[in-house]
Amino acid sequence: MKIINDVKFLIVGLGLIGGSYAQALTDLGYEVGAITRSQSSIDYAKEKGLIAHGTTEVSEEYVKQFDIVVFALYPRVLIKWLDQYQSYFKSGALITDVTGVKGPVVYKIQDMLRDDVEFVGAHPMAGKEVYGVQNADKSIFKNANYIVTPTEKNTKAGIETCAQLGKVLGFKTIAELSPEKHDEMIGFLSQLTHCIAVSLMTCKESEDLVNYTGDSFRDLTRIAKINEDMWCELFLLNKDELLSQMDLFIEKFKELRDGIESEDTEKIKSIMRTSTKRRMYFDKK
């Protein structure tokens, strides 16, 4: 694969995702460096063989040796970082990210970035309900989707390399979407589902419910254990899209509610049949 030859990777932000990227790339024989806030994360990652080297200090000397830089930071921190340190990149470097919202991030970065480096947005749709490099685990990519979100500013080569990175990391499906389509899709598939899980979980005191719980409640609320800083930021970055998805959901939920209230069995069953039919697409994969 193209990107295999002689490239050095820099991971900025050694958390669960950054650490998992590092692990996958190091295991494939790449030289992987890291910049992150805490020395203990660097120490841990070096000890476990996730990275070759790393630093908590951002210096030109360190940054300019890397060909591909992956940012695994919260969106606002990412933009601040670029604002401050983008002059350090090697000319020709490829920059990518892992941010869960694309529109407000990708265009902003591409507008502010030097002309001699290229930013291609990407969203690895993988995660766990735990955090930190200590939980890094490249196997989370195995059955997951990876989405590249190119714009008109991107080159064919840059997009291709970013897609190859997804393949190299071990993702099952590599897809391409515009930042706008990505945010619409993610607003529905990911953000709305988190809103639902969180809302359900806050309905009742639940300690005494554990003994009566079947799998359905457990599965539905798995994602209700949530990183409030990250998700709050992602929700607000995609606010308009998310609100319209939430309103659509309320509308559909009320349709079912009204069907139950009026005991309209034909309506209830017809909603359920649509649901069953549509869910079957997700069984095939």
Add this chain to the structure above:
Amino acid sequence: MKIINDVKFLIVGLGLIGGSYAQALTDLGYEVGAITRSQSSIDYAKEKGLIAHGTTEVSEEYVKQFDIVVFALYPRVLIKWLDQYQSYFKSGALITDVTGVKGPVVYKIQDMLRDDVEFVGAHPMAGKEVYGVQNADKSIFKNANYIVTPTEKNTKAGIETCAQLGKVLGFKTIAELSPEKHDEMIGFLSQLTHCIAVSLMTCKESEDLVNYTGDSFRDLTRIAKINEDMWCELFLLNKDELLSQMDLFIEKFKELRDGIESEDTEKIKSIMRTSTKRRMYFDKK
């Protein structure tokens, strides 16, 4: 265990749950018979060694040989069956069921039943998204909860035997709730979650979404593939409770929605912290 000695089980309704009961009991050495509508289900269950014998005809001669009778039928069919054939039971027989709603079922049955047999309601909280005796699988009970729902009409011995049955079947937790408490709890934990999954699944055409889906949407909608006849019946039997749970959920969901609309980060994060804290109870088990 008490119920091990010399009892013969009759399963009425050989579907997924009835078949799994039959399999578990037969494997433990009990003699298990079955009455069900289709001869092919009987044939299958006999061939696979799930039952010793079975029939599609309800006759006094057949029914009166059994000490414990488990009804794995839809609620309305169950009540019709008892209305028609309850004179066939052996005197002293223990009758139980697997119905997902208790209040409207348990009291009605106990009111109509002969004095010399006892009905103790039970709800095995186990299932799969597939149906029929061909999918019978006693392992679905292994990590599941079993709830006995006694009333004032029940004897201590009857309740005890019904609870023992749950243990014998291999359930992890055996709990006891009044029919009313059961229906409140199930309205929230099971019926509301199904309403949410179904509503979410009907929001959009989804075939093209499969490539972009993470685990959260997949987990949340697993139960959106739904048996519309059974669930519609269960929803309407528990209508008032379910509607009040649905309204509670809408209220909480709108709270989060309004927090996002007004960009009230403190409110959003506080909701998420409550959610995270409550979800942690469910990790312990």
